[in-house]
Amino acid sequence: MDPFRITSTKVLTLVTVIDKQNQRILLGYKKRGFGAHLWNGFGGKVEPGETPKEGAIRELEEEAGITVHPDKLQKTGLLLFLFENDTVGLETHVYKAYEYEGEIRECDEMRPQWFDFADIPYSQMWPDDETWLPLTLKGQDPFFGRICLKRRPLTESASLENGVSGLNPSSSTASSGSTTSTAASAGNLSTTMTNTSFTADQPSNGPFEIFDYHLEHSLPSAPHEIALDGTVASYEN
Numbered sequence: 001m002d003p004f005r006i007t008s009t010k011v012l013t014l015v016t017v018i019d020k021q022n023q024r025i026l027l028g029y030k031k032r033g034f035g036a037h038l039w040n041g042f043g044g045k046v047e048p049g050e051t052p053k054e055g056a057i058r059e060l061e062e063e064a065g066i067t068v069h070p071d072k073l074q075k076t077g078l079l080l081f082l083f084e085n086d087t088v089g090l091e092t093h094v095y096k097a098y099e100y101e102g103e104i105r106e107c108d109e110m111r112p113q114w115f116d117f118a119d120i121p122y123s124q125m126w127p128d129d130e131t132w133l134p135l136t137l138k139g140q141d142p143f144f145g146r147i148c149l150k151r152r153p154l155t156e157s158a159s160l161e162n163g164v165s166g167l168n169p170s171s172s173t174a175s176s177g178s179t180t181s182t183a184a185s186a187g188n189l190s191t192t193m194t195n196t197s198f199t200a201d202q203p204s205n206g207p208f209e210i211f212d213y214h215l216e217h218s219l220p221s222a223p224h225e226i227a228l229d230g231t232v233a234s235y236e237n
């Protein structure tokens with residue numbers, strides 16, 4: 001049985017705010033919850049009745065204190081995070097914004113900070129970010145990614161105990177997304193990697209490591225459908 005086979009998805013959002021002029025990106029240090037102690041974009045679960053874009057705008061406001069007009073929020077990708085032996089996939093709608101309104105502020109969940117493109121703290125981010133965030137920054141988007149994550153070996157996780165909380169990704173509640181048995185779309189294959197392990201001196205990017213990933217640059221049109229093997233049949237903007 002495929003340990004990355006899913007039976008349902010949860011819909012999440014993730015927003016990166018980019019200051020093009022100064023070549024920097026706004027990230028937030030997650031203080032608690034899923035992915036705690038990692039730097040990440042802003043986002044979370046899409047609530048019932050919300051579109052992913054509406055959810056993304058709400059989460060950005062809640063977590064960073066700033067507002068982005070819907071027309072200024074661009075879809076940069078759709079990432080499907082699959083966790084070993086977890087039948088719930090995280091269907092994550094990824095957006096970017098070059099303009100915002102309001103004052104950036106810290107909240108009890110996130111501490112925002114600007115990072116120069118040259119100093120993005122990948123070693124303290126989810127391990128897959130290094131595979132797709134550069135595509136956003138270089139404008140090589142939108143993209144679709146299927147990312148399979150597995151827990152790091154216990155010895156490594158144990159040494160991370162005080163660093164990153166490794167919650168069961170599907171243990172929290174969220175609105176449910178699509179589940180279908182539709183066949184996969186093809187798209188332009190760009191990258192595939194298997195069994196990447198991290199050395200002891202790069203341990204800080206969370207309790208998970210990449211087992212395998214696939215990124216492609218061509219996206220089918222709406223509405224998307226996630227297949228049980230984690231591939232996507234079409235795409236929603």
Ligand SMILES: Nc1nc2c([nH]c(=O)n2[C@H]2C[C@H](O)[C@@H](COP(=O)(O)OP(=O)(O)OP(=O)(O)O)O2)c(=O)[nH]1
Pocket residue numbers: 012013014032033034035040041042043044045046081090092126127128129172
């Ligand atoms: N960059 C990156 N982000 C990820 C990965 N996996 C993953 O779930 N995320 C993002 C998507 C979401 O923005 C966030 C997890 O959402 P969440 O539902 O736990 O968010 P939350 O703790 O803020 O909860 P809530 O506000 O929705 O209640 O982490 C990943 O591998 N890389």
